[in-house]
Amino acid sequence: MLHHEPPGSGTAPLGRPARRAAPVFVLMIALICGAVAAGRLWTAGAKSDRERAVHSHRVTATTTGPAKAPPVATRFGSTPQAVAPAVWEQPEHVRRSGTVNVPSQTPKGRAVTIRVDDAGAPTPPPGSAADRAFTSLSGGTAAAGVVGVTGTAVVFLVRRRAEGQRLAAWEREWEQVEPVWSGRLRRGSGAGDGGD
Numbered sequence: 001m002l003h004h005e006p007p008g009s010g011t012a013p014l015g016r017p018a019r020r021a022a023p024v025f026v027l028m029i030a031l032i033c034g035a036v037a038a039g040r041l042w043t044a045g046a047k048s049d050r051e052r053a054v055h056s057h058r059v060t061a062t063t064t065g066p067a068k069a070p071p072v073a074t075r076f077g078s079t080p081q082a083v084a085p086a087v088w089e090q091p092e093h094v095r096r097s098g099t100v101n102v103p104s105q106t107p108k109g110r111a112v113t114i115r116v117d118d119a120g121a122p123t124p125p126p127g128s129a130a131d132r133a134f135t136s137l138s139g140g141t142a143a144a145g146v147v148g149v150t151g152t153a154v155v156f157l158v159r160r161r162a163e164g165q166r167l168a169a170w171e172r173e174w175e176q177v178e179p180v181w182s183g184r185l186r187r188g189s190g191a192g193d194g195g196d
Helices: 015-054 129-182
Strands: 057-063 082-089 095-102 111-116
C-alpha cells in the first residue's frame, strides 16, 4: 500500500537539523573522551616513569659469560636484546649476579652499564616520552572509537524506534482518514463495511 505523508509529518524541515546534529554531537563527545583518556594516560605514564627513575640506579656489571640470543618469547612486541650472565655490586659492597641485557656478541669479562632497583635487581629503564606518547595516543584513539561506535549505535536505535512510533501513529491516523478520503463511507453502510 502506498502512503503519502502530509506536510506536517516527522520528516518536516524542522526535524532535519536534529538528524544532522546527532552524528556531529556523537563525534564531538567521542573526540573529547579520546582527548581526556590520552591526557590521563600521559599523566599516569609520566608519574610512573618519575617513580621508576627515583628507584632506578645505573651500575657497572661485568659479564661472566658470552652474550646469548634472546629467547623467542621476548622478541614479540619489544626490541630483542641479547642476554648474558653478569655480576655487579648494589647496594655498595653487596655482590649480586644474574642475567642482564647486553649488546649482541658481548664477550665474557666485558663491563656493561645496567639499571637496578633499590634492592639491586635488574630493572628496565624509565619509559621515554615517545613510548608515553604512543601509549597515550593509542589509548585515546581506542576510547574515542568505543564512545563513537556506542554513541552511533544509540543514535541509530533511537531513530529506528522513533521512526517506528511515527509510522505506527501515521498508520492509525490513516485508518481513520482513509474511509472518508476514499469514499467508502458514502458508498457503504458504514466504516465497518468492507465491500465496494
